Amino acid sequence: MAIATINPTTGETERAFTPHTAAEVQRRIALAHDAFAALKDTTFAERARWLRAAADLLEAEVDDTARLLVVEMGKPIAQAEAEIRKSAKGLRYYAEHAEAFLADEPLSDPSAVGASKAWTRYEPLGAVLAVMPWNFPVWQALRFAAPALAAGNTGLLKHASNVPQTALYLDGLFARAGFPEGAFQALLIGSGEVKAVVEDPRVKAVTLTGSEPAGRAVAAAAGAAIKKSVLELGGSDPFIVLPSADLDAAVETAVKARTINNGQSCIASKRFIVHADVYDEFSRRFAEATAALVVGDPLDPETEVGPLATESGRDDLAELVDDAIAKGAKVLAGSGAPERPGWFYTPTVLADLSEDARIVQEEAFGPVATLYRAEDAEDAARIANQTTFGLSSSVWTNDPEEQEWFIRRLDAGAVFVNGMTVSFPELPFGGVKASGYGRELAAAGIREFTNLKTVWRS
Numbered sequence: 088m089a090i091a092t093i094n095p096t097t098g099e100t101e102r103a104f105t106p107h108t109a110a111e112v113q114r115r116i117a118l119a120h121d122a123f124a125a126l127k128d129t130t131f132a133e134r135a136r137w138l139r140a141a142a143d144l145l146e147a148e149v150d151d152t153a154r155l156l157v158v159e160m161g162k163p164i165a166q167a168e169a170e171i172r173k174s175a176k177g178l179r180y181y182a183e184h185a186e187a188f189l190a191d192e193p194l195s196d197p198s199a200v201g202a203s204k205a206w207t208r209y210e211p212l213g214a215v216l217a218v219m220p221w222n223f224p225v226w227q228a229l230r231f232a233a234p235a236l237a238a239g240n241t242g243l244l245k246h247a248s249n250v251p252q253t254a255l256y257l258d259g260l261f262a263r264a265g266f267p268e269g270a271f272q273a274l275l276i277g278s279g280e281v282k283a284v285v286e287d288p289r290v291k292a293v294t295l296t297g298s299e300p301a302g303r304a305v306a307a308a309a310g311a312a313i314k315k316s317v318l319e320l321g322g323s324d325p326f327i328v329l330p331s332a333d334l335d336a337a338v339e340t341a342v343k344a345r346t347i348n349n350g351q352s353c354i355a356s357k358r359f360i361v362h363a364d365v366y367d368e369f370s371r372r373f374a375e376a377t378a379a380l381v382v383g384d385p386l387d388p389e390t391e392v393g394p395l396a397t398e399s400g401r402d403d404l405a406e407l408v409d410d411a412i413a414k415g416a417k418v419l420a421g422s423g424a425p426e427r428p429g430w431f432y433t434p435t436v437l438a439d440l441s442e443d444a445r446i447v448q449e450e451a452f453g454p455v456a457t458l459y460r461a462e463d464a465e466d467a468a469r470i471a472n473q474t475t476f477g478l479s480s481s482v483w484t485n486d487p488e489e490q491e492w493f494i495r496r497l498d499a500g501a502v503f504v505n506g507m508t509v510s511f512p513e514l515p516f517g518g519v520k521a522s523g524y525g526r527e528l529a530a531a532g533i534r535e536f537t538n539l540k541t542v543w544r545s
C-alpha cells in the first residue's frame with residue numbers, strides 16, 4: 088500500500104510520500120537507542136514537564152490537526168477534535184501518575200525471604216516499536232507514547248500507510264515539547280519492513296493495534312526474538328439489551344456506539360443482542376434512528392457519519408453485507424454505497440442472520456449493525472460469546488443480579504453496564520481470545536514495557 092494521504096471524502100490523492108530507505112530506518116533506530124541512554128536517566132518530573140508541554144501543543148494546534156485527521160481518514164470534524172483533546176488528557180494523565188505507578192514496592196516482611204530488605208522496581212526497557220492503525224490516528228499512537236515515554240522508554244511509530252501526515256506531526260511533537268532528540272520518531276515504512284525492525288536487537292519490545300493477521304505476524308516475529316509484545320486486535324463487541332433496561336437510553340446509545348468514527352472502532356458495539364420481550368420495539372426504534380443519521384462531508388459539523396477511511400475497507404464491508412443478504416438476512420435500514428464520490432457506506436441494520444453469514448463471526452468495520460433475538464439471559468450470553476473475539480461488551484439491564492451475572496459470564500476484556508464501551512486513560516484497555524493480550528492505559532499500561540526487577544539485600 089502506498090504511503091499517501093488519499094482523501095476518503097473525494098477519493099483524491101492529496102500527498103504521496105517516499106518511504107524511508109533502509110539506511111534511514113537504521114539511522115532512526117540508532118537514534119532511538121541512543122536517546123534511551125539519555126532518557127532513562129531523566130527524572131519523572133522532567134518527563135512529566137515534557138508530556139505536559141506536548142499536551143499544550145496538541146491543544147493549541149487542535150484546529151489544524153483535526154482537519155488533517157478528517158482529510159486523511161474521514162472522521163467527522165467534531166470527533167477529530169474530541170480525539171485530540173482526549174489524547175492531550177492521556178498525556179497529562181501519565182505526567183501526573185507515572186511516578187506513583189512505577190514506584191518501588193517493598194516486601195512487607197523481608198525476613199520471610201531471608202533478607203534485611205527486598206523490593207521490586209520498574210525499569211524502562213529501551214526502544215519500543217508501535218505499529219498503529221488509522222482509525223484513531225492520534226489517540227492510538229499517543230496512548231502508547233504517553234506511558235512509554237513517561238516510563239523512560241523511547242518510541243518508534245510505524246503508523247498506517249494512509250495517515251502519513253499525522254505520523255509526521257507526531258514525529259515532531261515530542262521533540263518540540265522538550266524530549267531528547269530521537270525519543271519518539273515515525274518510520275515511514277510498509278508492513279513488509281516491520282519484521283526486520285522487530286528483530287533489530289536495539290528494539291526491545293513491540294505493541295500493535297490492528298488486524299488479527301497483522302497481530303499474528305508481529306507476535307510471531309517478537310516471539311522468535313523473545314521480545315515482549317502487546318496486541319490490541321479486532322472486536323465484534325456485543326450490546327445486550329434485557330427487558331429491565333431503559334430502552335430510550337439503550338436505543339440512543341446503540342446508534343452512537345455503532346456509528347461513532349464512521350463505525351470504525353475496535354470497541355464499537357457491532358452485534359445487538361436483544362431479549363425477545365423487547366426485541367420488536369428495540370429493533371424498530373434502532374433501525375429508524377439509524378436511517379435518520381446525517382451522512383455527508385465530515386468537515387460539515389452537521390454530519391454524523393462520514394466515509395470509510397479506505398476504498399478496500401468500504402468494499403470489504405459491502406461484501407460482508409451482500410453475503411449476509413444472500414444468505415437470508417433482512418435489511419431493516421440502509422445497505423449499499425450511495426452514488427457519490429468517496430468511500431461512503433449507508434448506515435445499515437441487518438436482522439434474521441443465518442448462522443453461516445460471514446458477518447456473524449467477522450468484524451464489520453463500518454456502520455453496519457447486526458441484530459439477534461435472544462430467548463433469555465443464558466441465550467444472550469451464548470450469542471455474545473460465540474465469536475472468536477473478546478474485546479469489550481455492553482449490557483443493558485437494571486436488575487443488579489443480572490448485571491453481576493453478565494459481568495461474570497461475558498468473555499471480554501471489559502464489561503460496560505448501561506453504558507457505551509469507551510476507553511479512558513484511567514482504565515485498563517485490552518482483550519482476550521483473538522482480540523489480543525496485554526493492556527494499554529492506566530497503571531497496567533505503563534507497566535507493560537518495563538522490567539520488573541526484584542532486589543534482595545542481605
Ligand SMILES: O=CCCC(=O)O
Binds near residue numbers: 222223351352354509
Ligand atoms: O479502535 C479501537 C478503539 C480505540 C478507543 O476508543 O480507544
